[in-house]
Amino acid sequence: MFDAVWRNLPYLLAGYWVTVKLTFFALIGGITLGILVGLGRISKRKWIYYTVTFYVNLIRNIPLILVIFWFYFVMPIIVGRPMDPFPSAVISFIIFEATYFGEILRAGYQSVSRDLIQAAYSTGMTYWQTTRYILVPIAFRRMLPSMITQSIVTYQDTSLAFVIGLPELVRRTSIVDGLEVRSIQLFGFVAVVFFITCYLGSIVSRRFEVQKERGF
Amino acid sequence: MRLAYNFDWGVLWRAPYGVWLLQGIWLTIQLGLIAWIIALVLGVILGTMRIAPWPWVRRLATAYVEVFRNVPFLVQLFFWYFAGPMLFGQTLMFKINAISGLNYYVAIVGLGLYTASRVAEHVRAGFASIARDQFQAALSTGLTEIQMYRFVIIPYALRIIIPPLTTEFLTIFKNSSVAMTIGVAETTFMTYKIDSETFHGLEATTGAMVVYLLIGLGVVKLMGMIESRFRIAGLVGRK
Amino acid sequence: MIEIREMSKWYGDFQVLSRIDEVIHRGQTVVVCGPSGSGKSTLLRCINGLEPFQEGEVLVDGVSVSDPSTNLYQLRQKIGMVFQRFELYPHMTALQNITLAPIKVKKKSREEAGKKAMELLARVGIPDKASSFPANLSGGQQQRVAIARALAMEPEVMMFDEPTSALDPEMIKEVLDVMIDLAKGGMTMVVVSHEMGFAREVADEIIFMDEGKIIERGTGEEFFKNPKSERTKDFLSKILI
Numbered sequence: 001m002f003d004a005v006w007r008n009l010p011y012l013l014a015g016y017w018v019t020v021k022l023t024f025f026a027l028i029g030g031i032t033l034g035i036l037v038g039l040g041r042i043s044k045r046k047w048i049y050y051t052v053t054f055y056v057n058l059i060r061n062i063p064l065i066l067v068i069f070w071f072y073f074v075m076p077i078i079v080g081r082p083m084d085p086f087p088s089a090v091i092s093f094i095i096f097e098a099t100y101f102g103e104i105l106r107a108g109y110q111s112v113s114r115d116l117i118q119a120a121y122s123t124g125m126t127y128w129q130t131t132r133y134i135l136v137p138i139a140f141r142r143m144l145p146s147m148i149t150q151s152i153v154t155y156q157d158t159s160l161a162f163v164i165g166l167p168e169l170v171r172r173t174s175i176v177d178g179l180e181v182r183s184i185q186l187f188g189f190v191a192v193v194f195f196i197t198c199y200l201g202s203i204v205s206r207r208f209e210v211q212k213e214r215g216f
Numbered sequence: 217m218r219l220a221y222n223f224d225w226g227v228l229w230r231a232p233y234g235v236w237l238l239q240g241i242w243l244t245i246q247l248g249l250i251a252w253i254i255a256l257v258l259g260v261i262l263g264t265m266r267i268a269p270w271p272w273v274r275r276l277a278t279a280y281v282e283v284f285r286n287v288p289f290l291v292q293l294f295f296w297y298f299a300g301p302m303l304f305g306q307t308l309m310f311k312i313n314a315i316s317g318l319n320y321y322v323a324i325v326g327l328g329l330y331t332a333s334r335v336a337e338h339v340r341a342g343f344a345s346i347a348r349d350q351f352q353a354a355l356s357t358g359l360t361e362i363q364m365y366r367f368v369i370i371p372y373a374l375r376i377i378i379p380p381l382t383t384e385f386l387t388i389f390k391n392s393s394v395a396m397t398i399g400v401a402e403t404t405f406m407t408y409k410i411d412s413e414t415f416h417g418l419e420a421t422t423g424a425m426v427v428y429l430l431i432g433l434g435v436v437k438l439m440g441m442i443e444s445r446f447r448i449a450g451l452v453g454r455k
Numbered sequence: 456m457i458e459i460r461e462m463s464k465w466y467g468d469f470q471v472l473s474r475i476d477e478v479i480h481r482g483q484t485v486v487v488c489g490p491s492g493s494g495k496s497t498l499l500r501c502i503n504g505l506e507p508f509q510e511g512e513v514l515v516d517g518v519s520v521s522d523p524s525t526n527l528y529q530l531r532q533k534i535g536m537v538f539q540r541f542e543l544y545p546h547m548t549a550l551q552n553i554t555l556a557p558i559k560v561k562k563k564s565r566e567e568a569g570k571k572a573m574e575l576l577a578r579v580g581i582p583d584k585a586s587s588f589p590a591n592l593s594g595g596q597q598q599r600v601a602i603a604r605a606l607a608m609e610p611e612v613m614m615f616d617e618p619t620s621a622l623d624p625e626m627i628k629e630v631l632d633v634m635i636d637l638a639k640g641g642m643t644m645v646v647v648s649h650e651m652g653f654a655r656e657v658a659d660e661i662i663f664m665d666e667g668k669i670i671e672r673g674t675g676e677e678f679f680k681n682p683k684s685e686r687t688k689d690f691l692s693k694i695l696i
C-alpha cells in the first residue's frame with residue numbers, strides 16, 4: 001500500500017534527519033537568544049527596551065517564509081558569496097523563533113513575584129546572580145508547557161525551509177512525488193509522521209502542565 | 217565595509233514589478249479574508265462541539281482539532297493540492313486538476329480548515345472561562361441548552377476571546393504566504409518572482425515586509441474597533 | 456408543593472446528599488443553613504434538575520424530577536432561582552436580562568415582556584436601572600435584578616442559594632427586604648442562607664444540614680433557643696453573635 005514510501009525510505013529518512021537537525025539548532029539558538037530577548041523586554045533601560053520591542057514586533061508581524069527569504073538574500077551580500085541553505089535557514093529560524101520564545105520567557109519572568117526578587121536582593125545578590133539563581137529557574141518551570149508547545153511549532157515550521165531548497169523531509173517528499181506521483185501515499189506519510197511526533201509532544205506538554213498546577 | 221551589491225529600490229514600483237507586487241497584495245488580502253470567514257464559522261461550531269454533552273460529538277471535534285494542529289500547514293496544503301484530487305477517483309481527478317486557479321481555491325479552503333482548528337481552541341477556552349453558575353442561571357429560567365448557548369454563552373464567550381482571535385486573524389495573513397508553494401501568486405510569491413528576474417530580492421523582500429506590517433496594523437485597528445463596539449462593560453480589556 | 460423522598464446523591468464515590476426527606480407546602484418559607492460543604496447548594500440544584508441524583512425521588516407539584524419523560528424546561532419555568540454571585544448576563548442590560556427567557560421560552564412579545572420587566576424592577580426598587588449593564592450596578596442592585604429575572608417567569612417556587620453571601624454588608628438589607636416582601640406575599644420559598652434575622656422573621660421552618668444530612672428541623676424561636684443536637688448548637692453558636 002505504501003510502496004512508494006518504502007521504495008524511497010532511505011532518501012526520505014535522510015530528509016527527516018535534516019528536519020531534526022534544523023529543529024535542534026533552531027531551538028538551541030532560539031531559546032538562548034530568546035532568554036536575552038525576554039530580559040530585554042522587561043529591562044528598565046529605555047534604549048534596550050525600545051530596540052528589543054521594535055525587533056520583536058517587527059518579526060512577529062511578518063511571515064516566516066519572508067524571513068527565510070530575506071536572510072537567504074541578505075547573507076550572501078554580507079558574507080560575500082552565495083550561501084548554503086542550511087546555515088541560512090538556521091539563522092533565520094533563530095532570529096524568528098527567539099521572538100516567540102522571548103515573549104513566553106517574558107511572561108514567565110513577570111509571573112515571578114516582585115517580592116521574591118526583592119527578597120533575593122535584600123540578601124545582597126546582584127542583578128545577574130538573582131536572575132541566574134532565582135528568576136530563571138522558577139520562571140522556567142512555569143513556562144515549560146508553553147516552551148514545549150512552541151518547540152513543536154518550530155519543528156513544524158522547518159517544513160517552510162522548503163522554499164530555499166533545503167533538502168528536508170517535505171521537500172524530498174515532493175521531489176519523490178514528482179517522480180512517482182503517488183501523492184496520497186507520500187504526503188499522507190509525511191502528515192502521519194508529523195501527526196504522531198507532534199501529538200506525542202503535546203501529551204508531554206500536558207503532563208508538565210498538570211505538574212505546574214500542583215507545584216510551584 | 218564595501219558591499220558587493222547595488223541597491224535598487226526601484227524594483228518596488230517600476231513596472232511591471234510594482235504591478236506584480238500590487239496584484240500579489242490583493243491576493244494576500246483575498247486569501248486572508250475569505251479563509252478567515254470560513255475559519256470563524258467552522259471554528260465556533262467546532263469549539264461548541266468540544267463542550268457538547270454528547271461524547272461522540274466531542275470526540276469528532278477533538279479529532280479534527282488534533283489532526284489539523286499536529287500537521288504543518290505546508291504539508292496540509294500539499295496534501296490537499298496534490299493528493300486531494302486523487303481522492304475522488306481517476307475520472308474526477310482529471311476534471312478537478314483542469315480547473316484553472318485550482319491552487320487559489322485549495323489555498324483558501326486549506327487555510328480556512330487549518331485556522332478553524334485554532335479558532336476552535338480559543339472558543340473552547342472562552343467557554344471554559346465562563347463560570348458554571350452562569351450556565352445554570354440561564355437554564356434555571358427555563359431556557360433550553362440551545363437557547364442558552366445561542367443567547368447567553370456564545371455571545372459572551374466571543375467577546376472574551378477577541379484578543380486571541382485578533383492574533384489568529386494576524387496569523388492567517390502570515391500563513392497565506394505558504395500558498396506560494398503551490399503557485400498562488402500572492403505577495404511572497406511575487407517577491408520571489410521579482411528576485412528571479414532582477415536579482416534584487418533583498419529590496420523586494422523588505423518591501424513585502426512593510427506590506428505585511430501594514431496589513432497587521434490594519435487587522436489590529438479593525439479588531440480594536442470591533443472590541444470597543446462590543447465591549448462588555450466592566451470586563452478587563454487588553455492592557 | 457415540593458416533596459423530597461429519601462434522596463441521595465454521590466459525586467463518584469463521595470456522598471454529597473444522604474437520604475434527604477422533606478416536604479415543603481405551598482406558601483411556606485423554608486430556610487436551610489449549615490456549614491459549607493454540607494450539600495445545601497447541591498440540594499437546591501437537585502430540585503430543579505440542574506444536578507442529577509442517584510437515589511430517591513423529588514416531586515415538584517406532583518411531577519417527578521428524575522423521570523426521563525419529564526420536561527425539565529417546563530419544570531424550571533415554575534421554579535425561580537437566585538444565585539450567590541448573581542450571574543447576570545454581563546453583555547445584556549438589566550431589562551434584557553429579565554426579558555430574555557419570557558420572550559424566548561414563553562414566546563411573549565417584546566412589549567409585553569418589557570412592561571412586565573419594568574413592573575418587576577419597580578417592585579424590587581430600581582426601575583431607573585433598566586438600561587444599565589451589570590458592571591455598572593452595585594452588588595445589591597445586581598442581586599435585585601437577578602430576583603426580578605427569576606420572577607419574570609411567574610414561578611410558583613423561588614429558590615435562593617446564599618443570596619447575600621457575596622454582598623457588602625450595607626447592601627444585604629435591601630436584598631433581604633425584597634425577599635421578606637416576597638415571603639409575606641405568599642410565595643413558596645426555599646432559602647439557603649446564614650441570615651438568621653431573615654429566618655426569624657419569615658421562616659416557617661428552619662433546616663440545619665451537615666455532611667449531606669438533615670440534622671435538625673425547627674420552627675422559629677424554638678430552633679434558636681433550644682437546638683436539640685450538639686452539632687446544631689455548635690453551628691449556631693458560631694454564627695449568632
